[in-house]
Amino acid sequence: MSLSYILLIYVAGVAVKESCADSDPTPTIVFSPDYINVATPVTVRCESPEGTECIFYRDHDPNPIGTVDYKQGACQFKLLWNEFKKWNKTEVDLSCVILQNREDKSIKTSKPSDARRLIVSDPIGKPSVHVEKIGNYLNLRCEAKAGTSCYFYLNNGDSHFIKLPYKDNVCVGRVAEEELQRKRSSAGEIFITCAVELVVVGEDTVTSQHSEPLGITIDGEKD
Incomplete structure (x- = not known):
């Protein structure tokens, strides 16, 4: 192997090393x-x-x-x-x-x-509403991945009929059946939805979309 060839390999190696x-x-x-x-x-x-x-x-x-x-x-x-x-x-x-x-x-x-x-991303997501009738009361439940308070609405109305605090991914409470009888617009079946509000200190207040409506039949006649 010639000296010039060895020098060429050496120079090429140095150039590659410096380049790296x-x-x-x-x-x-x-x-x-x-x-x-x-x-x-x-x-x-x-x-x-x-x-x-x-x-x-x-x-x-x-x-x-x-x-x-x-x-x-x-x-x-x-x-x-x-x-x-x-x-x-x-x-x-x-x-x-x-x-x-x-x-x-x-x-x-x-x-x-x-x-x-x-x-x-949506911080709250779309909530889900659950209603269970126990005696003369309706047990209310609104689930969401984040929140501060939940609002429950009757028959897609603009005004909520109850506000409940949010804790551990859910708001729970109850309402007297008689109270909803006075508010309903049609006899028999009513529809309940919920929405969740998230308040972050120093930031915006965000309100979720409404849950899918849940139909439930209540007893009694409208006053």
Whole structure:
């Protein structure tokens, strides 16, 4: 093997090594959870093996939404609902780049991460109503995945006939059959729905859609 060939292999190896040293791994953007709503903020992370700080972008806009210091394999920040809603969007694409300070005082910038979509989820969902007739009373139950209070409505009316506190994914209470007899618009069968209100301190108040109506027959004559 000639000396010139050996030198060529050596030079090529050094070039590849320097090229690898100069290249940055592409960062990855991660959400936890992968949605946001009035009751649930999201932690946004830009992950990479090394770095000094990260710059975050929204919807491929060259103007960044923020810069965060790099710590323990990632940069991260918590995105709150009152900040997200300023964008007036139901979904956004977020991406990031990693900056790293070099020994020669220059700054190395990574390639942008792939954009990841963050969506708005319904914090309450569609509630379900349950009614059980016990003697002269109706036991009421409204189930939803989040809430502060529940409102029960008669025959799709605009005004609720009772408000109950929410606890452990449900509101429970009861109402006298006689009270509903005075409110009903037709004899015999009535229809009951419920809606759930969620109040978050410092944020918006959200009200769910109504549950599917539940029909039940009550006794007695309308006054």
